[in-house]
Amino acid sequence: MNGFFDIPSDLQHSWLGLIGLHLREALLPVLAGLLLSLPIAQLCVRFRWLYPPVLWVTTVLYAIPSLAFFVVLIDYTGQTELTVMIPLTVYTLVILVPAIVDGVRSVPQETIAAATAMGFGPVRRYLQVQLPIAVPAIIAGLRVATVSSISLVSIGALIGNQGALGNLINDANIYNRPELAVNAVLTMAVLAILADGLLVVVRLLLTPWMPSGARARRAQRPEPEVAAR
DSSP states (O other): OTTTTOOOGGGOSOHHHHHHHHHHHHHHHHHHHHHHHHHHHHHHHHSGGGHHHHHHHHHHHHHSOHHHHHHHHHHHHOSSHHHHHHHHHHHHHHHHHHHHHHHHHTSOHHHHHHHHHTTOOHHHHIIIIIHHHTHHHHHHHHHHHHHHHHHHGGGGGGGSSOSTTHHHHHHHHHTTOHHHHHHHHHHHHHHHHHHHHHHHHHHHHHOTTSOOHHHHHHHHSOOOOOOOO
16 A cells, blocks of 8 residues: 555645546536536427437537547647536536436326426426436436546546546556556546445435335235135
8 A cells, every 4th residue: 555645746636636626527527418418308308300310419429539529629728627528528418318308208198298287387397397207317317427427537637637536547657656547446436436326315315206126126026925724
């Protein structure tokens, strides 16, 4: 463990400082992607003809490597955190739009009809009826986007000291200190696991009507036959 937390001075951060920087660069794009995805998904649900071209565009964007994004953006945003966070926001958008659309479309038509009969307009029905029911699908998309974002931040090390914990991997090669790379990989893995677990807890809190894994297994387990007397 000697030197495991001894961060080189060129990174200008302590180990905890790098963790904070990493979380900021990873989670802000997820939040921005979520805020952008909600209205786009609503438009796709309301106007079904819009969904195929949106899905095509998002698929193409997801196929673009992050390095290509950096090459395009660096002339405008420079070697800054913004150059890293914009591609991550796009990737989050690509993951969340289909997840939200599928979740909202899974809401039973009887539920939508009942809300309409109660005087709910399209916006109120979307926010108060469809989105709450679609929470499991949305959280599932958020889990994928969050874990991906936490891992992809490290690529920012290729454009200067914008990779947060990923910079440790670069410094491991420069200073011949493999323990720095191990530190980076383990820390990012722990952050991803903790973030994923937190989202699971959020899903449980937002959907108390859904059975947990243990209750669901008990509910699906067949009742034992009662012996004849």
